[in-house]
Amino acid sequence: MLGAKEEPLSAVQPTLGYPRSWIWSAAPGVSLQSADASAARAWVESSDLFQNIRVSYPGFAEATTQSIMDGLVGADNPTKIGGTDRVLIRSLTVSNDEMRVRFCVVSWDTFYFNGSTGDFVGAGFDLSTSELLMRRGAAVGSVIRGKTSPGRTVQPAAPAGNPGHLVPSTSWLKGPTTNVFADWVATWRDSDIKTPADCVAWFKRSHPGLNYPTGYTAEKRPNRPAAPPPPTLPASPGW
Numbered sequence: 477m478l479g480a481k482e483e484p485l486s487a488v489q490p491t492l493g494y495p496r497s498w499i500w501s502a503a504p505g506v507s508l509q510s511a512d513a514s515a516a517r518a519w520v521e522s523s524d525l526f527q528n529i530r531v532s533y534p535g536f537a538e539a540t541t542q543s544i545m546d547g548l549v550g551a552d553n554p555t556k557i558g559g560t561d562r563v564l565i566r567s568l569t570v571s572n573d574e575m576r577v578r579f580c581v582v583s584w585d586t587f588y589f590n591g592s593t594g595d596f597v598g599a600g601f602d603l604s605t606s607e608l609l610m611r612r613g614a615a616v617g618s619v620i621r622g623k624t625s626p627g628r629t630v631q632p633a634a635p636a637g638n639p640g641h642l643v644p645s646t647s648w649l650k651g652p653t654t655n656v657f658a659d660w661v662a663t664w665r666d667s668d669i670k671t672p673a674d675c676v677a678w679f680k681r682s683h684p685g686l687n688y689p690t691g692y693t694a695e696k697r698p699n700r701p702a703a704p705p706p707p708t709l710p711a712s713p714g715w
Contacts, residue, residue, distance in 0.1 A: 493528060494589065496525070497561075499682075501682075515539070518652060519657065521651065523536075534654060540661065557586055557587070558708065566674060575610045577610070582602070584601055584683065602669055603679055605670055605672065610662050650711065651715055652715045671688075
Protein backbone atom coordinates (compact mmCIF):
# COMPACT_ATOMS: atom_id res chain seq x y z
CA MET A 477 0.00 0.00 0.00
CA LEU A 478 1.29 3.45 -0.87
CA GLY A 479 2.55 5.24 2.19
CA ALA A 480 2.93 2.05 4.20
CA LYS A 481 5.59 2.14 6.87
CA GLU A 482 8.98 0.91 5.69
CA GLU A 483 12.23 0.19 7.42
CA PRO A 484 14.81 3.01 7.24
CA LEU A 485 17.91 2.37 5.18
CA SER A 486 19.93 1.92 8.36
CA ALA A 487 17.75 -1.08 9.27
CA VAL A 488 18.06 -2.78 5.89
CA GLN A 489 20.60 -5.57 5.43
CA PRO A 490 23.28 -3.79 3.40
CA THR A 491 23.90 -4.53 -0.24
CA LEU A 492 27.35 -4.10 -1.74
CA GLY A 493 28.32 -1.48 -4.30
CA TYR A 494 30.59 1.45 -5.07
CA PRO A 495 29.84 4.76 -3.33
CA ARG A 496 27.50 7.01 -5.29
CA SER A 497 26.18 10.53 -4.87
CA TRP A 498 24.13 13.12 -6.71
CA ILE A 499 24.69 16.84 -7.07
CA TRP A 500 21.43 18.60 -7.94
CA SER A 501 20.80 21.99 -9.49
CA ALA A 502 17.56 23.62 -10.55
CA ALA A 503 16.42 26.23 -13.03
CA PRO A 504 15.13 29.53 -11.59
CA GLY A 505 11.75 29.10 -9.96
CA VAL A 506 12.29 25.45 -9.00
CA SER A 507 13.04 24.69 -5.34
CA LEU A 508 15.02 21.51 -4.79
CA GLN A 509 13.60 21.29 -1.26
CA SER A 510 9.94 21.42 -2.32
CA ALA A 511 7.85 18.30 -1.79
CA ASP A 512 7.37 17.77 -5.53
CA ALA A 513 11.06 18.21 -6.39
CA SER A 514 12.04 15.97 -3.48
CA ALA A 515 9.77 13.21 -4.83
CA ALA A 516 11.35 13.55 -8.28
CA ARG A 517 14.90 13.60 -6.88
CA ALA A 518 14.24 10.55 -4.71
CA TRP A 519 12.78 8.66 -7.64
CA VAL A 520 15.75 9.36 -9.91
CA GLU A 521 18.26 8.36 -7.24
CA SER A 522 16.26 5.26 -6.26
CA SER A 523 15.91 4.06 -9.85
CA ASP A 524 19.68 4.40 -10.35
CA LEU A 525 20.41 2.57 -7.11
CA PHE A 526 17.90 -0.20 -7.69
CA GLN A 527 19.10 -0.88 -11.23
CA ASN A 528 22.71 -0.93 -10.03
CA ILE A 529 22.71 -2.70 -6.65
CA ARG A 530 19.06 -3.48 -5.86
CA VAL A 531 18.57 -1.01 -3.02
CA SER A 532 16.35 2.07 -2.95
CA TYR A 533 14.62 4.63 -0.75
CA PRO A 534 11.50 3.81 1.29
CA GLY A 535 8.33 3.83 -0.83
CA PHE A 536 10.05 3.46 -4.21
CA ALA A 537 8.24 0.28 -5.24
CA GLU A 538 4.85 1.82 -4.50
CA ALA A 539 5.88 4.97 -6.38
CA THR A 540 6.73 3.00 -9.54
CA THR A 541 4.52 1.23 -12.07
CA GLN A 542 5.18 -2.44 -12.57
CA SER A 543 6.21 -1.93 -16.20
CA ILE A 544 9.00 0.46 -15.18
CA MET A 545 10.04 -1.83 -12.33
CA ASP A 546 10.24 -4.78 -14.70
CA GLY A 547 12.64 -2.80 -16.89
CA LEU A 548 14.87 -2.01 -13.94
CA VAL A 549 14.92 -5.64 -12.82
CA GLY A 550 15.81 -6.80 -16.31
CA ALA A 551 18.77 -4.43 -16.50
CA ASP A 552 20.87 -6.30 -13.95
CA ASN A 553 24.50 -6.87 -15.00
CA PRO A 554 27.89 -7.40 -13.32
CA THR A 555 29.13 -3.89 -14.16
CA LYS A 556 28.68 -1.59 -11.19
CA ILE A 557 28.59 2.21 -11.21
CA GLY A 558 30.27 4.51 -8.73
CA GLY A 559 31.00 8.19 -8.46
CA THR A 560 28.77 11.23 -8.81
CA ASP A 561 25.94 12.18 -11.16
CA ARG A 562 25.15 15.86 -11.67
CA VAL A 563 21.50 16.56 -12.46
CA LEU A 564 19.76 19.80 -13.41
CA ILE A 565 16.00 20.08 -13.08
CA ARG A 566 15.28 22.10 -16.21
CA SER A 567 11.57 22.38 -15.50
CA LEU A 568 8.96 20.98 -13.13
CA THR A 569 5.28 21.46 -13.87
CA VAL A 570 2.28 20.18 -11.96
CA SER A 571 -1.13 20.17 -13.63
CA ASN A 572 -4.08 18.60 -11.86
CA ASP A 573 -2.86 15.09 -10.93
CA GLU A 574 0.20 15.03 -13.19
CA MET A 575 3.80 16.13 -12.63
CA ARG A 576 6.26 16.36 -15.52
CA VAL A 577 9.97 16.89 -14.79
CA ARG A 578 12.70 17.50 -17.36
CA PHE A 579 16.37 16.99 -16.52
CA CYS A 580 19.88 17.49 -17.82
CA VAL A 581 22.21 14.73 -16.63
CA VAL A 582 26.00 14.66 -16.85
CA SER A 583 27.91 11.51 -15.93
CA TRP A 584 31.43 12.92 -16.25
CA ASP A 585 32.12 12.05 -12.60
CA THR A 586 30.85 8.45 -12.77
CA PHE A 587 32.92 5.30 -13.29
CA TYR A 588 32.21 1.68 -14.17
CA PHE A 589 33.87 -1.40 -12.70
CA ASN A 590 33.29 -5.13 -12.81
CA GLY A 591 31.71 -5.85 -9.44
CA SER A 592 33.36 -9.26 -9.13
CA THR A 593 36.89 -8.57 -10.31
CA GLY A 594 37.27 -4.85 -9.67
CA ASP A 595 38.50 -4.33 -13.23
CA PHE A 596 37.97 -0.87 -14.67
CA VAL A 597 35.33 -0.98 -17.42
CA GLY A 598 34.97 2.65 -18.42
CA ALA A 599 34.21 6.21 -17.38
CA GLY A 600 30.91 7.96 -17.86
CA PHE A 601 30.87 10.90 -20.21
CA ASP A 602 27.29 11.25 -21.47
CA LEU A 603 25.60 14.64 -21.38
CA SER A 604 21.97 13.72 -21.78
CA THR A 605 18.41 14.81 -21.16
CA SER A 606 15.64 12.86 -19.52
CA GLU A 607 12.01 13.29 -18.66
CA LEU A 608 9.88 11.81 -15.89
CA LEU A 609 6.10 11.71 -15.70
CA MET A 610 4.46 11.07 -12.33
CA ARG A 611 0.76 10.91 -11.47
CA ARG A 612 -1.15 11.03 -8.24
CA GLY A 613 -1.96 7.58 -6.94
CA ALA A 614 -5.70 7.95 -7.50
CA ALA A 615 -5.09 9.00 -11.12
CA VAL A 616 -2.96 5.96 -11.94
CA GLY A 617 -6.11 3.88 -12.18
CA SER A 618 -5.56 0.44 -13.66
CA VAL A 619 -1.77 0.86 -13.97
CA ILE A 620 -0.21 -1.69 -11.65
CA ARG A 621 2.34 -0.37 -9.20
CA GLY A 622 5.40 -2.23 -8.05
CA LYS A 623 4.47 -5.20 -5.87
CA THR A 624 7.74 -5.67 -4.03
CA SER A 625 9.74 -3.47 -1.72
CA PRO A 626 13.20 -2.89 -3.24
CA GLY A 627 14.14 -1.04 -0.06
CA ARG A 628 14.33 -4.44 1.60
CA THR A 629 15.75 -6.44 -1.29
CA VAL A 630 19.04 -8.13 -0.42
CA GLN A 631 21.70 -8.67 -3.06
CA PRO A 632 23.79 -11.85 -2.85
CA ALA A 633 27.16 -11.32 -1.24
CA ALA A 634 30.17 -10.59 -3.42
CA PRO A 635 32.60 -13.47 -4.11
CA ALA A 636 34.90 -14.57 -1.31
CA GLY A 637 37.46 -11.91 -0.57
CA ASN A 638 35.37 -9.29 -2.38
CA PRO A 639 37.97 -8.71 -5.11
CA GLY A 640 35.89 -5.87 -6.52
CA HIS A 641 36.31 -3.85 -3.32
CA LEU A 642 32.55 -3.34 -3.09
CA VAL A 643 31.42 -1.40 -0.04
CA PRO A 644 28.24 -1.95 2.06
CA SER A 645 25.68 0.60 0.95
CA THR A 646 24.87 1.52 4.54
CA SER A 647 28.37 3.00 4.89
CA TRP A 648 27.93 5.57 2.11
CA LEU A 649 24.27 5.92 1.14
CA LYS A 650 22.71 8.91 2.90
CA GLY A 651 19.17 8.93 1.53
CA PRO A 652 15.82 9.76 3.16
CA THR A 653 14.75 7.37 5.89
CA THR A 654 11.02 7.97 5.36
CA ASN A 655 8.75 7.92 2.32
CA VAL A 656 9.13 11.26 0.49
CA PHE A 657 7.15 10.22 -2.59
CA ALA A 658 3.83 11.28 -1.02
CA ASP A 659 1.18 10.03 -3.47
CA TRP A 660 3.24 10.40 -6.67
CA VAL A 661 3.69 7.36 -8.92
CA ALA A 662 6.16 7.28 -11.83
CA THR A 663 4.28 6.12 -14.95
CA TRP A 664 6.68 7.02 -17.79
CA ARG A 665 10.27 8.09 -18.34
CA ASP A 666 12.50 8.70 -21.31
CA SER A 667 16.06 9.80 -22.00
CA ASP A 668 18.07 11.01 -24.96
CA ILE A 669 21.71 11.87 -25.61
CA LYS A 670 21.49 15.38 -26.96
CA THR A 671 22.86 18.76 -26.02
CA PRO A 672 20.30 21.56 -25.77
CA ALA A 673 21.83 24.96 -25.13
CA ASP A 674 20.70 25.22 -21.51
CA CYS A 675 22.28 21.84 -20.69
CA VAL A 676 25.58 22.79 -22.30
CA ALA A 677 25.66 26.13 -20.45
CA TRP A 678 24.94 24.35 -17.16
CA PHE A 679 27.67 21.79 -17.87
CA LYS A 680 30.21 24.54 -18.51
CA ARG A 681 29.36 26.20 -15.20
CA SER A 682 30.00 22.89 -13.41
CA HIS A 683 33.24 22.21 -15.32
CA PRO A 684 34.64 25.62 -16.31
CA GLY A 685 38.03 24.22 -17.26
CA LEU A 686 36.65 21.64 -19.67
CA ASN A 687 35.92 22.40 -23.31
CA TYR A 688 32.70 20.93 -24.65
CA PRO A 689 32.54 18.83 -26.75
CA THR A 690 36.20 18.60 -27.82
CA GLY A 691 37.56 18.07 -24.29
CA TYR A 692 34.70 15.89 -23.14
CA THR A 693 36.22 12.42 -23.43
CA ALA A 694 37.09 9.69 -20.97
CA GLU A 695 40.71 9.60 -22.14
CA LYS A 696 41.40 13.21 -21.09
CA ARG A 697 39.82 12.83 -17.66
CA PRO A 698 42.25 13.97 -14.91
CA ASN A 699 40.68 11.91 -12.12
CA ARG A 700 40.20 8.61 -13.94
CA PRO A 701 40.83 5.88 -11.33
CA ALA A 702 42.89 2.80 -12.16
CA ALA A 703 41.12 0.72 -9.52
CA PRO A 704 38.00 0.98 -7.37
CA PRO A 705 36.55 2.55 -5.43
CA PRO A 706 35.96 5.59 -7.64
CA PRO A 707 36.05 9.10 -6.17
CA THR A 708 32.67 10.32 -4.96
CA LEU A 709 31.83 13.98 -4.38
CA PRO A 710 29.66 15.22 -1.50
CA ALA A 711 25.95 15.06 -2.29
CA SER A 712 24.01 18.30 -2.69
CA PRO A 713 21.57 19.24 -1.31
CA GLY A 714 21.40 15.77 0.25
CA TRP A 715 18.62 14.59 2.53
